[in-house]
Every structure is written in C-alpha cells, then in structure tokens.
Amino acid sequence: MNQNNKSIEPSSFKDSAGFVYYQNGKVYRDVLNSFLLNYNAVKSKGIYNSLIENKFLFPFKELNENGNIRLESEKIALITYPYEWGFQQMKEGAIFQLELIEKCLNQGAMLKDASPFNIQFINGNPIFIDVLSIDEYVSDKPWQAYKQFCEMFLAPLLLSAYFPENWNKELQINLEGISLKKTAALLPLKARLSSLALIHIIWHSKFQMKGKGSGEVKMPKQKVLSILSHLKMGIKELKKYSPSKQWTNYQQQLPYTTDQFQLKSDTVKQWINKSYYKLVLDIGANHSLFVNHLQYRADDILVIDNDDAVVDSLFKEKKERVSALHVDISLPSPALGLLLNERKSFTERVRPDLTLALAVIHHLFHSRNIPMNRLAELFAEYSKELIIEFVSENDEQFQLIKNVNNKHPYNKNLFEEEFEKYFSIDKVVEVKSGKRFLYHMFTKTQ
Amino acid sequence: MMKHLLYIDPGSGSMLFQLLVAGVVGFIAFVKMYWFKIKSFFSFKKKDESK
Numbered sequence: 351m352n353q354n355n356k357s358i359e360p361s362s363f364k365d366s367a368g369f370v371y372y373q374n375g376k377v378y379r380d381v382l383n384s385f386l387l388n389y390n391a392v393k394s395k396g397i398y399n400s401l402i403e404n405k406f407l408f409p410f411k412e413l414n415e416n417g418n419i420r421l422e423s424e425k426i427a428l429i430t431y432p433y434e435w436g437f438q439q440m441k442e443g444a445i446f447q448l449e450l451i452e453k454c455l456n457q458g459a460m461l462k463d464a465s466p467f468n469i470q471f472i473n474g475n476p477i478f479i480d481v482l483s484i485d486e487y488v489s490d491k492p493w494q495a496y497k498q499f500c501e502m503f504l505a506p507l508l509l510s511a512y513f514p515e516n517w518n519k520e521l522q523i524n525l526e527g528i529s530l531k532k533t534a535a536l537l538p539l540k541a542r543l544s545s546l547a548l549i550h551i552i553w554h555s556k557f558q559m560k561g562k563g564s565g566e567v568k569m570p571k572q573k574v575l576s577i578l579s580h581l582k583m584g585i586k587e588l589k590k591y592s593p594s595k596q597w598t599n600y601q602q603q604l605p606y607t608t609d610q611f612q613l614k615s616d617t618v619k620q621w622i623n624k625s626y627y628k629l630v631l632d633i634g635a636n637h638s639l640f641v642n643h644l645q646y647r648a649d650d651i652l653v654i655d656n657d658d659a660v661v662d663s664l665f666k667e668k669k670e671r672v673s674a675l676h677v678d679i680s681l682p683s684p685a686l687g688l689l690l691n692e693r694k695s696f697t698e699r700v701r702p703d704l705t706l707a708l709a710v711i712h713h714l715f716h717s718r719n720i721p722m723n724r725l726a727e728l729f730a731e732y733s734k735e736l737i738i739e740f741v742s743e744n745d746e747q748f749q750l751i752k753n754v755n756n757k758h759p760y761n762k763n764l765f766e767e768e769f770e771k772y773f774s775i776d777k778v779v780e781v782k783s784g785k786r787f788l789y790h791m792f793t794k795t796q
Numbered sequence: 797m798m799k800h801l802l803y804i805d806p807g808s809g810s811m812l813f814q815l816l817v818a819g820v821v822g823f824i825a826f827v828k829m830y831w832f833k834i835k836s837f838f839s840f841k842k843k844d845e846s847k
Contacts, residue, residue, distance in 0.1 A: 492814045497807035545824055549817055557813040567811040573818035580821035 360691040361467070367482040372425065379410070379482060381419040389419060391486045397459045398481065406450050408470070408479045421481060428629065428650050429699055432466035432502070433522040434675040434683055436661035437510045437590040440518050443469045444503035446476035448582045451493075455571055455578075460487040464495035466502055466521075467693075474668030492569040493577065497558075500550050501527025504581070508547050511588045512538055516658040516676050525687055530555035546584030590662065605747050606782060614739070614781040614788060618708070619643050621737055621777070621790045631702035631732060633679050634710035635664070645671055652700060654679060679710075679728070680718045697731065705733035709786070711765075712741040712748045721758040722768045730772035736791045740765050745785040762787065 359370035359377075367385035371378050381389050392398060393412075401407035410423040432440060443466050451461050461483050468480040493499075502521070505528035509517035513536075520528050534555040541547040606614065618640055627648040632640065635653040641664075644651045651671055655661050656678035664674035677683065682696035707729060714720050720728070729736055741748050743760055766775065773791035780787050 492811045494811075496814055497810040545821075549820060553817075554810070554813055557809040558807060567815055569811075569815055569818065573815070573822070576818050576822050576825065577814060580817075580824065 360689065361687070361693065363688065363692075365462075365480075365482055367462075367485075375425060377423045377425050379421040379423075381421065381482065385482065386419065388486050389482075392459050392484055395458050397454065397457045397484065400457060401450075401453065401478070401484075404453070405475070406446075406453060406478055407481060407484075408477050410481055426470050426472070426479070428652060428673060429470065429694070430673060430675055431521075431683060431693055432469075432506075433519050434677050434696070435466075435518050436658050436665055436674065436676045437507070437516060437518070438662040438665050439471065439674075440466065440503065440507055440510075441585060441588060443471075443476050444499075444507060444585050445582055446478075447499065447503060448578050448585070450478055452575065452578055454484060455487060455575060458487050459484050460491070460493075461485070461495060464499035464502060471673060473670045474665060474672070487571070490568040490570055492567050493574050496577070497530065497554070498527060499581070500554060501529060501533070504546070504550055504585070505530070505533040507585060507588055508541065508551060509533065509536060510590055512541055513591055518676070522683060522686065525693065530558055544584070546581070546588075550581065550584075590658075605745070606786075610782050610786075613779070614708075614786075615639065617779045617781065617788050618706070618737060622647055622704070625704070625735075627702075627704045629700070629702045630704045630706065631700060632706045633732075634707065634713060635660075635674075640706065640708075641669060641672055645669060648704070652702070656681075679732070680714055680720060700732070702732060702734070704735045704737070705729065707736065707738045708788075709739045709741055709747070711738065712745070712760075713751065715758070715760055716751050716753040716756055719753070719756050719758065722760060722764050723771075726768040726772055729769070730793060733773075734793050736773060736789070736793075738769075738789050738791070739781070740787045740789060742785045742787075745782070 356371050356373045359372065362368075362370035366382065367388070368379050368381045371380070398407065398410075402409050408423055408426070410421045413420040413422055432443070435443065446469065447461075447464055447466070451464075454460055462485050463483055468478055468483055469476050470479050471477070506517040506520055509520070509528070517528070530551055534552045537547055537551060542552065622640070622643065625647070629650045629652065630644050630648045632644070632651065632653045635641070635655055641651060641653065649671065650673065653661075653664055653672060653674045654677040655664075655674070656676070658676045661674045661676040664672070677696060683693075685691060685695040685698065686693040711725060714725060714728075715722075729738065740762060742762060743749075769775070769789070769791065773793055775789055775791045777790040778787055
C-alpha cells in the first residue's frame with residue numbers, strides 16, 4: 351500500500367470550514383478560506399491551546415504552508431461510534447460535551463454542533479476530536495446545537511433510563527439523533543416528573559410542532575450557561591433502567607474448580623506472552639479476566655459484550671488502553687450513512703491481531719443458531735491469531751443455555767474440522783476434563 | 797467579514813424555546829438553592845437537638 355496516498359475521510363463532508371484526510375499515517379484538517387478568520391480569531395484567544403492543555407481537545411499541530419492552514423494530528427487507532435457505547439459511556443460523553451461548551455463560552459468561543467461522533471474515548475476518558483467545530487462566540491446568540499444535543503445525547507440517555515435495553519443503539523438507525531417528537535411520544539408519563547425530560551424533550555418537541563420562527567433571537571450568554579447547567583445536573587443524576595443481572599455476577603459462578611481456572615488462566619497468559627499486539631479483541635469478555643494481563647501486551651484492547659450492564663461495569667473501571675463496547679459479534683455495526691461510507695462498519699475499523707473467544711462459542715451456537723461452519727467463518731474474519739475455548743455439549747453451562755430447537759450438529763471433532771479450514775491449530779489444552787478445551791490457532795493465510 | 801457557518805439545522809422553534817427555558821431553569825436553580833438552604837438549616841437544628 352502506498353503510504354503517501356491521501357485519503358479523504360468520507361464523513362467530513364458536512365462541515366464547510368474544512369475537511370479531514372489521512373496521509374502517511376497522520377490525520378490532517380485543511381482549514382478552508384471561508385473559516386480562516388474564525389480559526390484565527392479562536393486561536394488568538396488561546397482557546398485551542400487551553401482546551402488541549404486541559405485534555406478537552408485532541409492535540410494538533412498547525413502547519414502553515416504559503417498561507418494555507420493545515421492541522422496535523424495523530425491517528426486514533428480505534429474509532430468507536432456512539433451506537434456502540436454503553437449507557438455510562440454516553441452519559442460521560444454528554445457531560446463532557448456540556449463542560450466543553452461551558453469552557454468554550456467562558457473563553458469567547460462556541461461549538462457549532464453537538465454530535466457524539468465528535469467525541470472519542472482514550473483510556474476511558476472522553477476527548478473532542480473535531481477542532482473545526484469550535485467557532486467564535488457571537489454575543490447574544492442562542493445555542494445553535496441545543497436541539498441536536500437533545501436528540502443525539504439526551505434522547506438515548508433518557509430512553510435508556512426509563513426502559514430496558516441500550517437506546518444508544520437507536521442512533522444506528524437515526525444517525526442524526528432520535529427526534530424530539532419520537533422521544534416525547536415514547537417517554538412514559540412519569541418522565542414528566544423530571545424537569546430534564548419535561549423541559550428539554552417534551553416541551554421542546556411541542557415548540558417544534560408549533561413551528562415558531564427561528565428569526566433573530568437574542569440570548570445573553572448567562573442564559574445559555576444556565577441551560578447547560580440544568581442539562582448537566584439532570585444528566586449526572588440519570589441512572590440506567592434496572593441493569594440486567596444476567597452476567598454481572600458470572601465471575602462468581604464460573605463453572606470451574608480453582609485448579610481448572612488456574613490452568614485456563616495460566617495457559618492463556620503463556621500463549622499471550624509470546625508477542626506484543628496492536629489490537630486485541632476480547633469477545634464476550636464478561637469481567638474480562640485477562641484485561642489486566644493484556645494491558646502490557648497490546649496498544650489497544652477492545653472488549654465487546656452483548657450485555658450492556660457488563661459493558662458499563664467494564665467502562666467504569668477506566669483501564670488504560672482498554673475500550674469496552676456494547677457490540678454483539680454476530681450483529682456487528684454495519685457501514686452507514688452517505689454512500690455507506692460515512693460511518694464505517696465494525697469489521698472495517700476493528701482488525702485485531704489477536705482475538706480471545708473464551709467460552710462464547712456455545713452462546714453463539716445456541717442464542718443465534720449459528721452452525722459450526724459459519725462460526726469458523728466468523729472467527730476467521732476477526733482473527734489472525736485466535737485463542738478460543740471450546741465448550742463441549744456435555745458441559746453444565748452448555749446444557750443450561752441449550753436451545754432444544756437448534757438441530758445443527760455440535761461436537762469437538764466438527765469444531766476442529768471446520769476451524770481447520772481457516773486456521774492451523776497450534777496447541778490444545780484440556781482445561782476441564784472432557785468438557786472444555788483451549789485452542790491456540792493461526793489463520794492459514796498468514 | 798467573518799462568516800459564521802451553520803451546517804446543522806438549529807430547528808425552528810428551538811431558538812425561541814431556549815429563551816423561555818432559560819427562565820424556567822433559572823427559576824428551578826433558584827428554588828433548589830433555597831430548598832437546599834432550608835434543608836441544611838433544619839438538619840443543623842436536628843443535630844443540635846440530639847446533643
């Protein structure tokens with residue numbers, strides 16, 4: 351691949367202030383002439399530097415080439431999207447967004463938009479990546495992105511607070527946010543007792559329907575700050591609707607004796623210790639027992655689970671280099687938006703060089719009826735090196751989750767036969783007599 | 797002249813609505829502050845009585 355190739359980021363078409371492209375492994379933003387005055391005005395107030403110093407803004411370097419302003423920054427290896435975040439991650443993203451606006455306003459700047467796609471998380475901490483969204487503050491101008499904030503941050507948070515399921519997923523269908531009208535219709539009556547939902551969603555949506563003009567409205571900065579403060583206080587108090595208890599206590603009920611678990615743990619660690627990885631994908635990680643060990647063996651560790659409560663608890667641990675996402679490996683995020691390249695698919699963004707799939711294969715087999723040949727194909731897509739635990743049909747956990755209507759064949763021989771079509775099996779260790787086996791394998795194409 | 801570009805739809809009504817909301821949330825913050833003061837005054841008294 352030619353590293354000098356300039357490739358334009360397809361999602362940066364909306365902003366007419368500049369555009370984003372990649373070259374030589376770095377990210378560049380060309381500031382267009384139409385925004386040059388605004389950019390210089392914000393810069394002259396020292397706002398960019400102050401935001402970078404306070405870890406609000408992802409660092410960048412200005413390159414001035416014959417009067418053309420080009421901003422260079424490092425590439426974030428793992429880009430995540432809000433519809434992959436758990437409730438806690440969205441909540442922290444929303445509070446961060448509000449605090450960033452407060453910070454900007456206090457220094458004479460304002461954000462042009464309020465999109466969670468402009469926030470990424472590094473070591474579990476949010477950071478703003480879209481420097482050209484920061485504009486000069488115009489006195490007495492209302493908050494242009496108020497509605498966008500309510501539809502993209504507040505709506506999924508409130509719905510997740512009042513109903514089961516992770517409503518951030520709704521942003522996958524509605525890339526521009528869950529409309530005020532839809533959110534207001536969905537929210538239960540008791541939501542009207544909360545000033546957060548009543549004001550910013552329900553009344554706000556009614557005002558949209560009346561179609562009041564958006565003409566010249568003057569609004570002092572203090573009033574914008576009071577709205578930001580009300581939103582922030584309300585969001586801080588939000589709690590996820592009765593989190594699922596399905597897997598959160600799984601660690602305490604692990605189907606191993608201490609010795610068996612020790613053997614599993616030692617085997618995995620021994621196999622991991624041989625290399626250093628760029629990206630490790632841990633599928634169905636539950637409490638991700640190997641995260642601590644992996645931290646020093648990889649640049650990035652992505653832990654995915656289809657239980658949002660597990661994802662929230664992992665996210666709260668804020669471990670260095672670890673990202674926890676609410677993704678079901680059998681239903682990964684698709685490519686979305688304009689020309690289907692505005693938002694990239696999970697497969698395109700996540701190219702791990704090691705994949706851990708410990709005791710997940712029987713779940714995929716039973717919950718989604720995925721036959722063995724397709725399971726092998728699935729893991730081949732996501733792995734160069736694979737550490738996978740095979741759970742036999744006579745294992746207690748297998749029997750516990752068994753779907754009697756699933757008539758696909760499932761046994762160790764078939765597992766080996768199908769996986770060997772894509773992988774070379776390097777090692778096998780029996781971790782639970784006749785019931786559980788750890789496999790270390792590498793793709794054949796390597 | 798400096799142009800302030802807008803590439804999102806601020807939403808008809810959202811701008812005017814903000815003006816009204818700012819008043820309401822300002823009032824809520826005011827009430828909350830006083831409620832907190834009253835609460836802390838009584839909890840202080842309670843503590844005193846228990847001595």
